[in-house]
Amino acid sequence: MTDASNVSAEEPQLAEPHLGAVLASAGLDAEYVRAEGNILYQRGEDGGEIPVVDFAGGYGSLLLGHNNPAITVYAKELLDAGVPVHSQFSLHPEAAELALALNRIVRRETGDAEPFFAVFANTGAEANEAAVKHAEMDRGIRLGALLESIGSGLAAVREAVRDGSATVPTEVFTRVGLGPHSSGAASLDELIDHINAHNEAQAQRPPVFLTPEGSFHGKLVSTVQLTHNEGYRTPFRALAAQARFVPLDQPGALRKIVDEERGTLLGLVVEDGQVRVSERESPVICAFILEPVQGEGGIRELSPEFVREVQEVCAEVGTPVIVDEIQSGMGRTGDFLAGTRLGLRGDYYTLAKSLGGGLAKISVLLVRASRYQGQFELIHSSTFAKDGFSNRIALKVLELLEADNGAAYRRAAELGDRLLAMLGSVRDDFPEVVKDVRGRGLMLGLEFHDQSGAAAAPVAEAARAGLFGYLVAGHLLRAHRVRTFPTASAPGTLRFEPSIQLSDDDIAWLESALRDTCDIIRGGYQRPLALPTA
Numbered sequence: 146m147t148d149a150s151n152v153s154a155e156e157p158q159l160a161e162p163h164l165g166a167v168l169a170s171a172g173l174d175a176e177y178v179r180a181e182g183n184i185l186y187q188r189g190e191d192g193g194e195i196p197v198v199d200f201a202g203g204y205g206s207l208l209l210g211h212n213n214p215a216i217t218v219y220a221k222e223l224l225d226a227g228v229p230v231h232s233q234f235s236l237h238p239e240a241a242e243l244a245l246a247l248n249r250i251v252r253r254e255t256g257d258a259e260p261f262f263a264v265f266a267n268t269g270a271e272a273n274e275a276a277v278k279h280a281e282m283d284r285g286i287r288l289g290a291l292l293e294s295i296g297s298g299l300a301a302v303r304e305a306v307r308d309g310s311a312t313v314p315t316e317v318f319t320r321v322g323l324g325p326h327s328s329g330a331a332s333l334d335e336l337i338d339h340i341n342a343h344n345e346a347q348a349q350r351p352p353v354f355l356t357p358e359g360s361f362h363g364k365l366v367s368t369v370q371l372t373h374n375e376g377y378r379t380p381f382r383a384l385a386a387q388a389r390f391v392p393l394d395q396p397g398a399l400r401k402i403v404d405e406e407r408g409t410l411l412g413l414v415v416e417d418g419q420v421r422v423s424e425r426e427s428p429v430i431c432a433f434i435l436e437p438v439q440g441e442g443g444i445r446e447l448s449p450e451f452v453r454e455v456q457e458v459c460a461e462v463g464t465p466v467i468v469d470e471i472q473s474g475m476g477r478t479g480d481f482l483a484g485t486r487l488g489l490r491g492d493y494y495t496l497a498k499s500l501g502g503g504l505a506k507i508s509v510l511l512v513r514a515s516r517y518q519g520q521f522e523l524i525h526s527s528t529f530a531k532d533g534f535s536n537r538i539a540l541k542v543l544e545l546l547e548a549d550n551g552a553a554y555r556r557a558a559e560l561g562d563r564l565l566a567m568l569g570s571v572r573d574d575f576p577e578v579v580k581d582v583r584g585r586g587l588m589l590g591l592e593f594h595d596q597s598g599a600a601a602a603p604v605a606e607a608a609r610a611g612l613f614g615y616l617v618a619g620h621l622l623r624a625h626r627v628r629t630f631p632t633a634s635a636p637g638t639l640r641f642e643p644s645i646q647l648s649d650d651d652i653a654w655l656e657s658a659l660r661d662t663c664d665i666i667r668g669g670y671q672r673p674l675a676l677p678t679a
Contacts, residue, residue, distance in 0.1 A: 172619030180211035182646040200629040202642040205472040206498040210644035216502040239536040254485045261511035265531035269471030269497035270363025272508035280432040295412040302413040313420045347408045352431035359442030374634040437484035440472035443635030444590025465492035475499035478586035479558030502542040505535035556645045561586035575663035592638040601670035624675035625658035
């Protein structure tokens with residue numbers, strides 16, 4: 146077996162070499178050898194360990210910290226006990242227990258009386274992919290039921306006209322786009338054929354998904370089309386779901402988009418001996434998917450007003466709401482669900498990241514019982530989902546989060562307030578450098594003013610290429626042993642998503658690092674950022 150640490154420097158780099166080069170250019174090509182709490186350790190040139198304060202937090206996956214002792218001890222016990230990890234297509238009582246535990250918490254926070262069924266996956270993107278698939282399956286079933294009901298109605302009308310108990314007024318033909326006709330059997334056949342053709346055309350329309358501008362829901366075939374960043378979507382735009390991106394700051398924009406996409410199914414009914422045209426909403430819009438706090442979009446919390454409009458419009462047209470709590474959920478913002486305080490209520494919820502406690506790779510899709518299609522379980526599956534180890538680790542995570550009446554949630558909120566106050570003081574002292582500070586709990590962002598006109602040519606060039614945040618992250622790491630990254634779709638915004646093991650010393654350390662960085666930027670880079678030299 147080859148020890149990775151002994152691989153010769155002369156050997157070719159075959160594991161994502163382009164990414165490695167990008168990391169190196171920004172000074173982010175660090176190798177970490179140990180992790181504990183809120184600290185990662187690099188190996189120094191002398192062989193010793195160099196501590197790095199981790200504010201990236203596994204992109205929000207480490208609310209309980211690196212190698213949380215309670216979780217690692219439990220993981221060892223599970224492995225020592227020989228817990229079956231792979232026992233697919235059998236009963237999993239621990240998965241049932243996990244689903245019940247998640248239901249208790251979600252329903253407590255939302256006040257929802259209806260249960261949610263659980264479908265397990267491995268990653269957040271997979272959970273969102275499962276949500277998209279289930280929503281489309283449900284839409285297809287609802288559409289089929291509508292068409293069947295309309296077909297039965299057409300057959301009943303045909304029979305009524307034939308036995309003379311109903312007649313077809315001329316305006317019915319005009320109403321559906323045909324010219325004036327007599328009410329004979331041949332004309333009725335033409336009318337019904339025309340309606341069937343119209344309905345078939347509506348039924349063949351591809352589903353449309355709605356999501357806010359700035360959204361990020363993963364990089365799989367379907368979820369990448371629901372991610373606003375064109376750089377992720379464009380290479381794969383021919384492959385999957387059609388999405389409409391809804392502006393966040395334009396009241397009424399959602400309703401306008403919905404009106405543009407709506408479809409109508411036609412039918413016939415008999416009223417007082419005369420045939421009339423009926424209209425039914427065609428379920429073209431498959432789902433609205435949104436993050437309560439946009440992670441990769443720059444740590445932007447949705448407004449209660451926007452959420453209210455989403456709930457109202459989706460209820461009107463029967464469109465389900467998928468709440469993506471992959472990054473914002475699991476207590477990171479001070480509540481189990483970030484959407485709770487916004488009044489956001491979903492038909493679907495997706496959870497991942499910290500659900501695995503920093504050790505297990507697990508995610509879950511929760512589907513409202515009245516929306517759930519049981520046959521989905523037979524056509525959607527995953528080899529590694531719902532494994533015995535991950536389920537039990539997730540149960541331990543929930544136990545830790547819920548302990549002492551939710552002390553972990555309170556600590557996330559309190560630490561977040563302290564961290565936000567510090568970031569706000571940096572913004573106030575460097576208003577020409579820091580554009581905005583925002584977020585909630587331990588999901589915070591600091592946005593820099595555009596640096597594309599910076600006096601230092603390499604900095605200006607990086608800013609124009611969308612890489613300025615990576616240069617700052619490299620400086621923070623190399624000069625101050627602080628680890629963080631920009632958000633993927635808003636690279637001028639640094640993310641801060643540490644664990645609840647964050648200390649006041651860690652916050653003070655970050656403040657010193659940020660003030661040094663802002664001083665360099667304000668000074669026109671006369672003192673350079675600590676970056677690799679060519």
